[in-house]
Amino acid sequence: MSSIPVLNDEQWLNLLKYAASDFNEVTLSRGFQYFKQQFVRSLSASGDHSLQARVAGTEQYTVTFHIDKPASGRCTCPVGYNCKHIAAVMMELGDRMGYPASQLVNAKHHIKQIALASPSEELLKQLPGKDVFGWHEAMNEITAPVKPPYNQSQYIEELRYRLQHIRKASIPFSEIDSVYFDVHQELFVLRKFREQCTHGEYKYYTSFVLPRLYRDMHDLLRQKSAMSDFSLSEARLSQTLQYIRRQMAEETGFSFMEYGLYDVMWELWISHLPEIEIWVSRELDDIEKQSLLSPSLAAAKAFLYLQQSRNEDAWAVIETGGILKDIPSSFLLSFLYRISASGDWETLTNWLTKTASSFYRRRSHELEAYIRLWNEAAQHVPYAKQQMWSLLESMLPYSMSIIEDMLYEQREWKLWIEMQIQQEHDPLHHRVSVLQPIEKDAPELLLPYYHQAVNHYVSLKNRHDYKQAVKLLKRLEKVYKKMKLPERWERFFAGFTDKHSRLRALNEELKKGKLLG
Structure with a gap:
């Protein structure tokens, strides 16, 4: 069919x-x-x-x-x-x-409800001549009959369904205005739902839906930026930034979701414009007119100061705004990346030190990105490397895997092996390829690692662990040969078999492994 x-x-x-x-x-x-x-x-x-x-x-x-x-x-x-x-x-x-x-x-x-909500032809004809705030007023009028139900997904569907009347109508939008209008329809739905989160009774449920709506909005902005040049209508671009700033000003708490939209818009729509300095100055002027900054506006102000390389002013905004402990580490990383791109390594080291507490207990990929920036700084600032290691130690156990990786990358084999022993790992914990560089550079460092593991598996006294011990013994033999010390291997192995001669199952496994004749 x-x-x-x-x-x-x-x-x-x-x-x-x-x-x-x-x-x-x-x-x-x-x-x-x-x-x-x-x-x-x-x-x-x-x-x-x-x-x-x-x-x-x-x-x-x-x-x-x-x-x-x-x-x-x-x-x-x-x-x-x-x-x-x-x-x-x-x-x-x-x-x-x-x-x-x-x-x-x-x-x-x-x-x-459809009959009541059908927009008038006159209203639709006026849309191309309105600014984006006029668009939102029209959308408010069209969706006025929609009342927030208990089912919040249904509320979103109802809003979007009514806005389809606009999409289907023959409105003489320019091509770029049509793209902007699509974006603002979703911004409208997002705002209406956020208002429902603020005033509604079911905040537990909205806390799950709202972040998803913001992620969808980010995806839409990226999708539209790949298809359109938003600088073709600077008036609409300026109005849209003004709209987002208003939403940031009204945002309560420390969610920074509105700042997230601002950050994405700036990256995708504005950062490549030839007159970027003018846009930065204009935005700063508008924000500085605000007598009281919300957390999102404070983050935006710090971001714009960084665009002007006013790094001390940017930090002062973060510090005096009290947002450091609440701002998502992904946004802090975006600030740090911009300082790194400017090549101001002293300032980067200073910011990395001051923001360290924001990366404690963070997801591993954010902490890894933070440490990569430290590595960059350490290549240019002599004292940065020691500061980085001190911070990593203070972040234990969250930084354990990062310390391991860094020791391995820097071929600090002795410290790396000591860390494995401390965590009660053994050579079978790793793929063979992981230990191969150590066998090549410093095989003698592997001897205590192998010997300790062999003794551990034999002490467990069961068939499965005897097999594991034999695997390790075969690898250990190769290490001794790599060191050109076959006689030391023979002395060790003779003593080992004599000590465990009564363990019949172990000796059977040694024979299967062709270590005993």
Whole structure:
């Protein structure tokens, strides 16, 4: 069978009207339960806009359905038509095509709301002449009937669904204005949902949804930046930055989510512009007019000072704004990267020292990035290396893996092996290739590491660990040969076999490993 045909907005509206007129609320509710429980086992096309589905129930039923003629749908259940199985199939179809199945459950209510929310032609014609704040006012008007429900995902879907009326309309936007408008529709949804988080009763649930919406917004900004040149409309760009600054000013607490949008916009839309210094000065002037800075605005101000190489002023903003302990380490890293790119190694060392506490107990990749910057600084500032090692020691145990990696990269074999022994690792903990450079450079350092591990496995006195001991002994023999000390190996091995001659299972494994004749 062929793939399912694409469902468009007009066909979806017809399905809503069909559900509202031909189904009762009980049947739609039961159909929704079947949909949620994934009772629609298969859904495939059987002709032009015709579908066939298998739906589980008291027994398995077959539904045939035509998208353009929904009333002709039939089911092999005793009801035969307009049943919960057909309702479940329509919901499954809508869900697969990106339409909210919940709208079918409340089809009558939704149809009424669509009629009330349809924007006037006059309002739509005015949009190209409005600034971005006028766009947001229009979107407020269009979505006014949407009331925040308990189901927050449904709230987001309702907002976006109403905004589709604008997308479908023939608005004479320029190509770049059309891109900006797409971005601002999502910024609008984000703002409305954030307001719901602030004033609503279900903050526990919103705390999960809101970060995802911001990540989606970041992805959209990256997607649009790859397709468009935002500098083609400096007025819209300036207005958009002004809009984000307003959101940053209103942000409460220390989430820095709005600053995250500002940072991404700056990186993708502005950083490559030829008159970047003018943009930086203009932005700073606007922020400095604020009498009281929110945490996000303080972060933005520090960021802009760094753009002007005013590193001391940037640090003063971070320090006096009290944001150091709360600002996400990813944003601190972006500040540190900019100092590194400027080649001001003394300042980088100073900032790395001052921000160290922000990287304690952080995710390993953030701590690793922080230490890589220390390594850069240490190549240019004589005292930076000692400071770096002192900090790494103070960050134990979180810095353990980083210290290991650095010792290994710097071929500090003695310290690296001592660290393995301290952590109760043994040579079998590593891939053979990990120990090969040590066997080449300093094989004598491996002797205590191997001997200790062999004694440990033999002391456990079971067949499996005897096999492990034999593996280590075979490697140990190669190390002695590498050192050109075969006689020391023979003396050790003779003493070893004599000491453990009564361990029959061990001797059997030694024979299997061809260490004993």
